[in-house]
Amino acid sequence: MNVMNIKLKKAIKSTCCVVLGASLSAGAMAQSALEANFPELAKLYNAFYVTQARAYDYIAEINANPALADARDTLVEHLEEMKAMSGHDMHSQMGPGPNTSMSMDHSGHDMSSMGGASMGGPYGESEMLARITLGQAVRGEYSSDEAQQALTSIESVPNHARMVLAWGRNFEDQLWNIWADQSTSVAAKRTATAEAIANYHTGDERHAVSPLPKNADLYLNHDYADGLSMGFPRISGLLWANQWLQLASLEALILGEVDTQFDGQVPTTLERYWNKVGSETGMTMFPAPSEMPSAPAISPQLYTQAPEASRIIDNLNMLETAIADIVAYPNLTEEQRNEAIMTTVSYFTSDVDQNTDETNYLLSALRGGIYNQGGPAIGELMGSERNRSREAMGMVHNMIMSGPQ
DSSP: OOHHHHHHHHHHHHHHHHHHHHHTHHHHHTTHHHHHHOHHHHHHHHHHHHHHHHHHHHHHHHHTOGGGHHHHHHHHHHHHHHHHSOHHHHHHHHOSSTTGGGGBOTTSOBOGGGOHHHHTOTTHHHHHHHHHHHHHHHTSOOOHHHHHHHHTTOTTSOHHHHHHHHHHHHHHHHHHHHHHOTTSOHHHHHHHHHHHHHHHHHHSGGGOOOSSOBOTHHHHSSTTTTHHHHHOHHHHHHHHHHHHHHHHHHHHHHHHHHOGGGTTOHHHHHHHHHHHHOSTTOOOSSOOOSSOOOHHHHOHHHHHHOHHHHHHHHHHHHHHHHHHHHHHSTTOOHHHHHHHHHHHHHHHHOSSSSBOOHHHHHHHHHHTOTTTTTOOSSSOOOSOOTTSOHHHHHHHHHHHOOSOO
């Protein structure tokens, strides 16, 4: 790339940041409720966005390393083999038993031949070093502006996708600040949430994900599915742990509002989060999620109080996971990667493409298992319920739906 192109690229990015920054000014001001009442959460939320942005670029850098060509070739061969397997083959490989799913990726594929999360994945030291650096980023302190700048400056993601992620962050910040405000009633919070949803879609419709439930295949079974979890299990575990805390802490905030006996549970979610993060390399006795956390599973109170907001959050999280899969998938050219990301973004921002009904949305959110998604925010779940019968899974979910409906 010549100097002129580099300057043009930086100028375009700077312009986009200015425009987006102006539209986010109201959201930035609302940050005070979270900062005032839950400063540790506010600090972590900013760090999560910085970590997410850096993770995409670290993954892309590892995928471009010539020294890791053999590992990439082996991984892509394995991923292609898994895509070619029939549903019967995958079911046979999973076998019986309630704990079998722990060796599977989120599409039900056996990870043991590639090492799996416990073995650190195919890229060994390269991923471990990136995980250490990202773990340090999680513990860092960043302003709201720095978090926003990180998302709008991701090198491995097309500009339109960056703007969708950044606009999504604005909505998430508003939502968490609404429920962190201890001076307003639950009814007022519901009204403010509805207003935030309306502002999210009218303020920048082009960069807003749909409030309608989307087909889970968009992140579970797309052409490059499992690139993240199979190629970078340490990094995927950290990113999903971050998503877990965002949902779990929101559950604690809402639950404390609707039933005072559950007030003051945010520290519980923070303690559980740090247990999942573990050491610098990600080693821990409390494993990070092996499935993407979903709102109905981890924050059922959000779904109860504001189902449309729940769907938006899940659509954003599914989009983030699908983008990470594409960036992580071995041996894609930059053109292939960008085209796949843009196609995926178009599905999530559309109100007519790849939609599903509410029942399928809830089933897909719970099918991966609450335990595998990081466990409940407040209640206890000591073993995976994933391979139990549908009836049994329903019973478990009813028991851990912490609080009144």
